Amino acid sequence: MINHEIKIAFEEYNTFEELNDQDKHLCLEAVKALKGSHSPYSNFSVGAALRLKSGRVLYGSNQENAAYPSGLCAERVALFNWGANYADDPIEALAVTAHTAKFQISKPITPCGGCLQVLAEYEKKQEQPIRTILYCQGGAAWVTNGIESFLPFLFFEDRLVTVPV
Template sequence: MTEHQIEIAFKEYNTLTELNETDHDLCLEAVKAMEGSHSPYSKFRVGAALRLQSGKIIYGSNQENVAYPSGLCAERVALFYWGANHSDDPIEAMAVTASTDEFEILQPVTSCGSCLQVLAEYEKKQNKPIEIILFCNNGPVWVMNGVDSFLPFLFFEKRLNVEVKG
């Protein structure tokens, strides 16, 4: 038997004000994206903002449906919109935040496995990692360089598709 250990590295900032201006502004765009959240059942609003190489910002918010699990997470809303409309303009960074009136969120909320797998697909498609910024109101900010920080054992089978075309 061989035992392996996996470590991840990420940056943690105390507040948004410690980020560089570009990342700080992207986080503010993620807060704006939450305004489009349709979350009458969970009352848990999530906003995502993608910054593209061109500087364009893509927004996503969680969209719930009474016929659970027909809804979609904010990250996938933004990522699928990018894939359908802007896939020739690489994603540089994604900021994600969440809010609820039910309780205080004290640390960043991480993306679900489905969102991370979609993020991995698009990192592979554009052949470069996407900076991921997770934050909460009045709390820490976590910055990761790519989806490998979350899913070290991503599902990819190279024989399924030798080359992903844009």
């Protein structure tokens, strides 16, 4: 038997003010993205903002549906927008935040497994990590450089990728 240990690395900032200016700006853009949330069932709004190498910012917000599996998370809305429209402009960073009137959010929220897997796919596609900032308004921010700290056993099988002949 072999014992393995996985360690994750992320930076924790106690307040928004501790972030660098670029990260602060992207967090504020994620807050703006909350306005597009359609969350009448959970009343839990999530906003995401992507900063591309060109400086362009793309937005995503969660989109719920009465048929729950038909909804989509904010992170995937933003990431799929990038994949469909801006894939030649690499993603440098992603900021995610949330809001609800039902209770106080006291720590950053993390993306779901599906969103983490999509993030991993796009990191692989662009061959570079994506700085990820999870921002709790009025609280802490967690920052990581690359998806592996959130999803150490990401699914990727190189043999599934077809190579043009």
